[in-house]
Amino acid sequence: MTQPPSPRFQVDICVCTYRRPYLAETLGSLATLELPANVQARIIVADNDAAPSARDLATSIAPSLPFELIYIHCPASNISLARNACLDAAGGDYLAFVDDDSTVTAAWLATLIETAETSGADAVLGPVRSVYASTAPSWMRRGDFHSTNPVWVDGQIHTGYSGNVLLRRASPHVEGRRFNLSLGKTGGEDTEYFSQLHAAGGRIAYAERALVLEPVPADRARLQWLVKRRFRSGQTHGRLLASQKAGRKPVQIALAAAKAAYCFAGAAAVGIIPHKRNRQALRGIMHIGAISGLLGVREIRLYGEEPTGGRTHAA
Structure with a gap:
């Protein structure tokens, strides 16, 4: 057939x-x-x-x-x-x-x-x-x-x-x-x-x-860049939560604050292991960014900047 x-x-x-x-x-x-x-x-x-x-x-x-x-x-x-x-x-x-x-x-x-x-x-x-x-x-x-x-x-x-x-x-x-x-x-x-x-x-x-x-270019292989990226990611998540669940904003803020505290405590607990410490700390920073987004703080600018070493943003 x-x-x-x-x-x-x-x-x-x-x-x-x-x-x-x-x-x-x-x-x-x-x-x-x-x-x-x-x-x-x-x-x-x-x-x-x-x-x-x-x-x-x-x-x-x-x-x-x-x-x-x-x-x-x-x-x-x-x-x-x-x-x-x-x-x-x-x-x-x-x-x-x-x-x-x-x-x-x-x-x-x-x-x-x-x-x-x-x-x-x-x-x-x-x-x-x-x-x-x-x-x-x-x-x-x-x-x-x-x-x-x-x-x-x-x-x-x-x-x-x-x-x-x-x-x-x-x-x-x-x-x-x-x-x-x-x-x-x-x-x-x-x-x-x-x-x-x-x-x-x-x-x-x-x-x-x-x-x-x-x-990963040199200008992104830095803790500072990761901090900025995670914070902005949290801001986006918080803004989306605020638009989807406007009546629960105080609850969402309290939940994000609790998650941030938990992550920072976790970072302190594994402080001698750099990659685990930084992973927990960056998660905490993301939750702080979510609080910023929930509060309506304008998201930080990551893109459209002058190029560094011939490389700048794409997405």
Whole structure:
């Protein structure tokens, strides 16, 4: 009996970029993707700089890629603006996001699509594994503080991230949904996006083998950067809690304060073990950030800053 032909899938791979030369490595890794014959890919590069600084790099690499590349200039310095430009320009069955400071593995996209098709999920996350230089602090390398994986709550993923994700464009929970422009300089726009997608009934799945690698530059291999990142992450979580459970704000503040105290006590208890101490302390700082978000304090700005050593924000 003749098998029916496999359905064909069109996928747009979106890379938002901001003054980051590592974009060349990202695009180069996309050229090595191993895709099934029924999958056709296209690359969208959204340049978020005020000037079209990534245009020359993107256009020079385009002829060497096995996929069509579309360059979009979408100023300025607001990552939500760039993400939304990708959503507007996409026309495939699926849309994938990967950061401009990462490289993908050969099976990345095929694995995301396979998981989306078998699960029927509206969004599929993959792991982002950090790659540390030998100069990074030993406690940081041992504790792996920069890798990104989903958080499961009662067997479900309630939110996500944009560094490694596939979206089903026809989903009613994806179609028309956009990233919050007011969070485009602070970060947390992806946390909000996926939290709202889930709250609206969307399902988020996980593809463990859809691996993305992310080198950790020297300016991020510092405790100070992790403190700032965790605090802002807590602010985003607190703001979302405040919007979802406005009448329980005092209870949420008290709960976050208790969690922070517990984490700081835990940090003191393992003070002689640096990676365990810092992990507990950073969790405590995240809960302090949640209190800040619950109180409506404006989220600190993480992105859109001047580049350091040729590298600055992507997402």
